[in-house]
Amino acid sequence: MTTLPAVSSRRRATDRVMRVALLVLTLIALVPLVLIVYYLLKEGLGAWSKDFFTTDPTGRFLGDPGGIKSAIFGTIVMVALASLIAIPFGVGVALYLVEYGKAGRFANIVRYFIDVMTGVPSVVFGLFVYIVLVVSQIGGTFAAWKGSIALALLMLPVVTRSSEVVLNLVPDSLREAALALGAPRWRVTLRVVLPTALPGLMTGSMLAVARAAGETAPLLFTAAFVFGTQFDLSQRMNSLPLQIFNDVGQAQDRLVQRAWGAALTLVVLVLLLTLVARLVQRRSRLA
Amino acid sequence: MEAGSIPARGGRSALERSSRSRALDPALRWFLTGLAAFVLFLIAFFFIRLFIEAKPAFDKFGYLGFVFDNNWDVSKEIFGAWPLVVGTLITSVIALLIGVPVAIATALYLTELCPRRARQPLTILIELLAAVPSVVYGLWGIFVLAPHLVGPEQWVSDKLSFLPLFGGTVSIPNCFVAGLILAIMILPIVSAISREVMTTVPPQDKEAALSLGATRWEMIQMSVLPYSRAGISGAAMLGLGRAIGETIAVTIVIGNAPNVPESIFSQGYTLAAVVANEFNEAASDPTHRAALIAAGLVLFVLTLLVNALARFYVNRAERGQRSVPRGMAG
Numbered sequence A: 001m002t003t004l005p006a007v008s009s010r011r012r013a014t015d016r017v018m019r020v021a022l023l024v025l026t027l028i029a030l031v032p033l034v035l036i037v038y039y040l041l042k043e044g045l046g047a048w049s050k051d052f053f054t055t056d057p058t059g060r061f062l063g064d065p066g067g068i069k070s071a072i073f074g075t076i077v078m079v080a081l082a083s084l085i086a087i088p089f090g091v092g093v094a095l096y097l098v099e100y101g102k103a104g105r106f107a108n109i110v111r112y113f114i115d116v117m118t119g120v121p122s123v124v125f126g127l128f129v130y131i132v133l134v135v136s137q138i139g140g141t142f143a144a145w146k147g148s149i150a151l152a153l154l155m156l157p158v159v160t161r162s163s164e165v166v167l168n169l170v171p172d173s174l175r176e177a178a179l180a181l182g183a184p185r186w187r188v189t190l191r192v193v194l195p196t197a198l199p200g201l202m203t204g205s206m207l208a209v210a211r212a213a214g215e216t217a218p219l220l221f222t223a224a225f226v227f228g229t230q231f232d233l234s235q236r237m238n239s240l241p242l243q244i245f246n247d248v249g250q251a252q253d254r255l256v257q258r259a260w261g262a263a264l265t266l267v268v269l270v271l272l273l274t275l276v277a278r279l280v281q282r283r284s285r286l287a
Numbered sequence B: 001m002e003a004g005s006i007p008a009r010g011g012r013s014a015l016e017r018s019s020r021s022r023a024l025d026p027a028l029r030w031f032l033t034g035l036a037a038f039v040l041f042l043i044a045f046f047f048i049r050l051f052i053e054a055k056p057a058f059d060k061f062g063y064l065g066f067v068f069d070n071n072w073d074v075s076k077e078i079f080g081a082w083p084l085v086v087g088t089l090i091t092s093v094i095a096l097l098i099g100v101p102v103a104i105a106t107a108l109y110l111t112e113l114c115p116r117r118a119r120q121p122l123t124i125l126i127e128l129l130a131a132v133p134s135v136v137y138g139l140w141g142i143f144v145l146a147p148h149l150v151g152p153e154q155w156v157s158d159k160l161s162f163l164p165l166f167g168g169t170v171s172i173p174n175c176f177v178a179g180l181i182l183a184i185m186i187l188p189i190v191s192a193i194s195r196e197v198m199t200t201v202p203p204q205d206k207e208a209a210l211s212l213g214a215t216r217w218e219m220i221q222m223s224v225l226p227y228s229r230a231g232i233s234g235a236a237m238l239g240l241g242r243a244i245g246e247t248i249a250v251t252i253v254i255g256n257a258p259n260v261p262e263s264i265f266s267q268g269y270t271l272a273a274v275v276a277n278e279f280n281e282a283a284s285d286p287t288h289r290a291a292l293i294a295a296g297l298v299l300f301v302l303t304l305l306v307n308a309l310a311r312f313y314v315n316r317a318e319r320g321q322r323s324v325p326r327g328m329a330g
Helices: A009-047 A050-054 A069-101 A105-119 A122-135 A144-169 A172-180 A185-213 A240-248 A253-283 B019-061 B063-068 B082-113 B116-131 B134-159 B175-199 B203-211 B216-245 B248-253 B271-282 B286-329
Strands: B070-073 B078-081
Touching (some): A009 B116, A009 B216, A050 A069, A069 A253, A105 B019, A122 A144, A122 B019, A122 B271, A122 B286, A144 A185, A172 A185, A185 B019, A240 A253, A240 B248, A253 B134, B019 B063, B019 B078, B019 B286, B063 B078, B063 B082, B063 B286, B078 B082, B082 B116, B082 B175, B082 B216, B082 B286, B134 B175, B175 B248, B216 B271, B248 B271, B271 B286
Antiparallel strands (some): B070 B078
16 A cells, blocks of 8 residues: 655645635625624614504604604505516416426527526616606506516516426426326416425515515606505505615614614515525425 | 216217317417517517617717716716716626625535535525615615725725725715625625535546545635636626616715716716616606616616626536536446
8 A cells, every 4th residue: 555645734734724714705704794783783673663663754854753654564565566466477487488388499588588687687677667657657657556567577587587496396207197197288287286386486486575575776766755654556655675765865863763773674574584485495395 | 087087978088188178278388478478578678668768868979979978967968977887887896806706715615615514504694695685785884884994995095096096085985885885795696606506516526636635725726616617707797797787775875976986985876876866856857867768778788798698607507517427428
């Protein structure tokens, strides 16, 4: 047996230095997260109170600025409507890609453009909906449902891409077994493939919902800003991101404090959605 | 059930499907194909409508004039987007210079060095950075990060004032802070895609390096990095696409001054920020509105090009991975 020459001390030192450097850089990457959470809790919890969640913003620059009730309500309503549009649509496109389109030319073109859509900045989606629906005054100018459409456009590629991945995980043996038993194609797709993939589809969709909930730019041009709680989808509607954006622009301590409180609320909302999505994923039989 | 029931009913054989069932097959197929086609239609419509609405601005200032003229003056109704283009480039480059090396380091650490037990929690923490909404980054950036950084920024600015893009007085909202925030925002996606690529490095490659006596770092240098280079480039490009298009956080921390920044520590403006910031005042002024939509269109085309390039790299990396085992088998 021959022994290998020992690793020279210079090489060993380089190895150690680089390992430590990689660790340090990883820890540095986490510093902003820690700081953001720290400041959100420190500034945001101070703003939280019962009134904070149960009153609308008053719009008064001095005096009582009011709470964020309308913003919370608006975010939930608009994101829910956006999900109703984007999730069935996105899952449908993914079903086409996996069950019918496969690796065909048309399917690949669709896939490519879905990827393109993922990269389109959210502000451009907002502009688009603004041009098509707001400027042309279809059903008034700014409206909550237009905000939902902008959010849905944003969610669509995310839902489609994540659904495609999950649907691809459904084993072919299941499809073959159902077809061999004489089930028609549509039945296999809707009754076998879809239910098998359901938990995974939910995970992908909820992550898309979480992303949409935090978006500001598309709502700026579509749902616009308003103080009061609004139940009518054809009127302007407030939302948490817009409320924060507006308050940040005001040089007034109490409004800035409200912004921190609203930011903490928004982050908690997004984290809850993400957490539930992960739990659903864990229970999934696929993957 | 109706498809497979054994006794023949209504004159059709046991193996024949009911007419309803037969009609549903193509129906579902065409419905889903229609949905997919609608996506393509939507994107085409998207582009054309933006172009039509932006046309007045391009007609007035010319395509090149709009992009390259250094004069964005709302009160005089002159719209040359060069300051915005430069601001977008400066902030994105800062984001890449800071964000990409850190993202690659985290990806390497998590895939190659991290103790098994810490891997999952660390990955989740890095991914949490992506869950923070953009407006929250802006809020934190302007009220916490920017004020704390002024001192160090001024010091760097004074020491490096002999370089272009350095020197002068640091303003509190500035391009560097915007770039730094963008670096944090693109980190999770660049890290995630790099990790994905790195986990597909064939173990044989890594074992070969180690068995030849390479240290861990040398193994990373010899096996991991060369194999995942294309994927990492793609990841960085995707990050660049994100950085170019990010709107709200940048609008809050960059200062929104429509001049070509003299230093990275002066106020600036980006294509995305101008749309979000001036949209309200532009609603009643057709030229201004067309100019903002034109800025949006330039942004759209820019991100399209960057993303197309990114996809090309990432897809090539993925294809490369698939063909390697096949090649070795044959």
